[in-house]
Amino acid sequence: MYLGRIIGTVVATRKDERLTGTKLMVTQPLNLEKAPVGEALVAVDTVGAGIGEIVIFTKGTAARYAADKLQSPIDAAIIGIVDNIDIYRDFINDKS
Amino acid sequence: MYLGRIIGTVVATRKDERLTGTKLMVTQPLNLEKAPVGEALVAVDTVGAGIGEIVIFTKGTAARYAADKLQSPIDAAIIGIVDNIDIYRDFINDKS
Amino acid sequence: MYLGRIIGTVVATRKDERLTGTKLMVTQPLNLEKAPVGEALVAVDTVGAGIGEIVIFTKGTAARYAADKLQSPIDAAIIGIVDNIDIYRDFINDKS
Amino acid sequence: MYLGRIIGTVVATRKDERLTGTKLMVTQPLNLEKAPVGEALVAVDTVGAGIGEIVIFTKGTAARYAADKLQSPIDAAIIGIVDNIDIYRDFINDKS
Amino acid sequence: MYLGRIIGTVVATRKDERLTGTKLMVTQPLNLEKAPVGEALVAVDTVGAGIGEIVIFTKGTAARYAADKLQSPIDAAIIGIVDNIDIYRDFINDKS
DSSP states (O other), X not given: OEXXXXXXXXXXXXXXXXXXXXXXXXXXXXXXXXXXXXXXXXXXXXXXXOXXXXXXXXXXXXXXXXTTOTTSSOOEEEEEEOSXXXXXXXXXXXXX | OEEEEEEEEEEOSXXXXXXXXXXXXXXXXBOTTSOBOSOOEEXXXXXXXXTTOEEEEEETHHHHHHTXXXXXXXXXXXXXXXXXXXXXXXXXXXOX | OEEXXXXXXXEOSEEOGGGTTOOEEEEEEBOTTSOBOSOOEEEEESSOXXXXXXXXXXXXXXXXXHTTOTTSSOOEEEEEEOSEEEEOGGGTTOOO | OEXXXXXXXXXXXXXXXXXXXXXXXXXXXXXXXXXXXXXXXXXEESSOOOTTOEEEEEXXXXXXXXXXXXXXXXXXXXXXXXXXXXXXXXXXXXXX | OEEEEEEEEEEOSEEOGGGTTOOEEXXXXXXXXXXXXXXXXXXXXXXXXXXXXXXXXXXXXXXXXHTTOTTSSOOEEEEEEOSEEEEOGGGTTOOO
């Protein structure tokens, strides 16, 4: 799974009918400093996350399980709202 | 899912027979400024999208569900035509 | 799916028996200018493509469907020979 | 599979219920010099790994098998604790 | 599939039990000049490949088929030992 921040929404009137009723959230992947890294993607919200929140998202078949829509075109889903990230920075550059 | 713009089409007379009747669209991934980012790919249209339109596309097994051709060589599909993208820019560089 | 050019072949006498009889083609991904982009990969030919031809290839489970060998180690396959790519260049840098 | 180091944990109270009871570990991919490379991800621990340890992790459907939760939103899992990595450096730049 | 060179091994005593008996090979992806490109990964050997050999490896579900362990955490496997790579270099920069 990956860390991201919800930064927007997408409206698409003409879409696969299996997306009807889903919330399509623009999700920006984050690095450990919570800074944007890489390109934003569109993930289906499954946990009631809101704009600005830091979330955990998943990709591929895992996203269809998250949305309980296995036979759908979903390939990314938000599966958790992050309360806290504890990083032990001493280990990041440890070469042992 | 990902944001892209349809910028062309591909014609292939000799191809997997399960692609017959599909529209193969050259799709350019976009960043949040709607500028090209990364390399274009070839996606099957499932929503009647046209050249120049901004779309949502999906990859992998999700694309075969989108095309309702689970047992096919499709690994990318256009699944929505974007009406609007709302980005809350204040949050993009938020480090809280 | 992705655009590529067949630039070579791989010979491997000792290999997974499910690859026996397949043609292993070195395939170079291409950008919209038909220039090499990223690293070449090894794809199974399913359409009778030849050296130098521009092709469409697919990855992952889709490649096993293409090869009609679902239970095999194949993760990339050539699924079409490109006759023509029509790009509407005015749209590539459109920001609307 | 990939080499990484566990550098932290993520707490998410509101999450997909199938993640309840899992340990969500912030995992930093490593190169052959055990230096950080690429962005950290969040992997479910399945082997009792601790902060600072070098591990093997897997992605995609393989991660759901690792966690014995095939129908879950998991797409990354820690599957081994590394005792030793033997690299034969003479071969790295061998062009034969 | 991808071209790589086996450059080492990984020992992990504590690991997913479905990896017991497998050989975990550190595999360095190669470009067409047989030079290292991108980061090394850990692949299960299924063909008796040795240190220093150039191999074909596969990723994702294909790797579990290669290892004949579909319900396992394996996501990368070595599936062939390369005897020869024939590259037709005139085609690499062909723009026709």
